[in-house]
Amino acid sequence: METHRMQIGLIGLGRMGGNIARRLIARGRHDVVVYGRNANAVETLGREGATAGSSLKDLVERLAAPRTIWVMLPAGPVTEDHVSELGDLLSGGDTIIDGGNTFWQDDIRRAAELREKGIHYVDVGTSGGVWGLERGYCMMIGGDKAIIDRLDPIFATLAPGIGQIPQTEGRDGRDARVEQGYLHAGPSGAGHFVKMVHNGIEYGLMQAYAEGFDILKNANMDALPERHRFDLNIPDIAEVWRRGSVISSWLLDLTASALAKSEALESYSGFVDDSGEGRWSVNAAIDEAVSADVITAALYARFRSRKDHTFAEKVLSAMRHGFGGHTEPPSPEPVGQSKNHPTSS
Numbered sequence: 524m525e526t527h528r529m530q531i532g533l534i535g536l537g538r539m540g541g542n543i544a545r546r547l548i549a550r551g552r553h554d555v556v557v558y559g560r561n562a563n564a565v566e567t568l569g570r571e572g573a574t575a576g577s578s579l580k581d582l583v584e585r586l587a588a589p590r591t592i593w594v595m596l597p598a599g600p601v602t603e604d605h606v607s608e609l610g611d612l613l614s615g616g617d618t619i620i621d622g623g624n625t626f627w628q629d630d631i632r633r634a635a636e637l638r639e640k641g642i643h644y645v646d647v648g649t650s651g652g653v654w655g656l657e658r659g660y661c662m663m664i665g666g667d668k669a670i671i672d673r674l675d676p677i678f679a680t681l682a683p684g685i686g687q688i689p690q691t692e693g694r695d696g697r698d699a700r701v702e703q704g705y706l707h708a709g710p711s712g713a714g715h716f717v718k719m720v721h722n723g724i725e726y727g728l729m730q731a732y733a734e735g736f737d738i739l740k741n742a743n744m745d746a747l748p749e750r751h752r753f754d755l756n757i758p759d760i761a762e763v764w765r766r767g768s769v770i771s772s773w774l775l776d777l778t779a780s781a782l783a784k785s786e787a788l789e790s791y792s793g794f795v796d797d798s799g800e801g802r803w804s805v806n807a808a809i810d811e812a813v814s815a816d817v818i819t820a821a822l823y824a825r826f827r828s829r830k831d832h833t834f835a836e837k838v839l840s841a842m843r844h845g846f847g848g849h850t851e852p853p854s855p856e857p858v859g860q861s862k863n864h865p866t867s868s
């Protein structure tokens with residue numbers, strides 16, 4: 524799609540930022556000025572058509588007013604420091620975009636602080652991960668309409684576009700940008716709020732697949748009566764579900780691909796990290812008194828994945844021993860005691 528070319532600064536050239544710069548250059552032929560701590564990444568992107576900035580100040584000076592700077596850094600203190608430093612370097616009329624996974628209440632605070640200096644702030648929840656360069660990024664955007672409209676060429680270039688996905692019946696007359704893969708969700712913070720819930724859902728979906736595959740994998744365990752055992756081909760099950768089943772999805776595609784490479788997923792320990800959005804989703808659910816059972820359980824399963832045995836489990840064992848004389852470890856593992864995460868077996 525032919526879009527109006529813009530100049531943009533991009534800070535943070537990691538897995539996401541580097542590819543965002545590449546897509547802006549390759550697809551939109553935008554003028555991208557980059558800066559990141561990793562000098563190699565800056566140099567590489569310089570060779571790929573970006574203008575290399577040597578510092579935050581240098582990047583700002585290379586941009587013509589009104590400037591637009593996309594910050595693509597890990598959420599938390601790193602992003603906070605850069606936004607705050609940019610707040611001192613930029614002038615009224617300039618715009619800071621935070622495309623990371625920032626907590627939406629930080630957006631509301633920052634937008635208000637920067638507004639006092641006349642600087643615009645736009646929060647963009649950016650989904651698509653390392654595949655975004657090719658597939659495009661789904662973007663959930665918060666901020667003032669006039670600014671978001673002005674930045675449209677940037678969002679249009681980064682978005683996947685309508686592609687092969689059939690149009691949804693009944694959407695005639697609605698915002699066409701949404702079908703391209705980007706949404707102006709509301710005022711400051713709304714973009715990251717929607718992305719937070721997106722990631723909460725991601726946790727739940729991932730956990731459901733993970734548990735399902737664990738049940739399938741354990742269907743041949745010794746503790747089951749022999750006539751009830753199945754020695755199932757897990758990679759083939761993942762593959763067949765991709766084709767016309769109700770639970771086909773991109774997460775399943777990724778799972779099938781990982782299982783095809785290694786049925787036992789040997790290169791993974793099963794330590795499942797989290798970047799905050801699951802926790803914030805659960806907090807939001809509590810604030811709204813919404814029963815977010817699945818998302819909460821999925822978050823707790825991640826916490827659980829990082830422990831060998833928790834103190835809570837020792838307490839459980841002690842009580843079971845106390846009232847029933849049950850001893851540990853259970854060997855072979857009795858039916859119904861699977862550890863509830865994919866690499867438990």
Ligand SMILES: O=C(O)[C@H](O)[C@@H](O)[C@H](O)[C@H](O)COP(=O)(O)O
Binds near residue numbers: 650725800
């Ligand atoms: O939509 C996406 O592209 C992903 O969700 C992306 O944003 C990132 O991979 C998450 O931050 C991972 O989140 P956790 O570290 O919490 O699993």
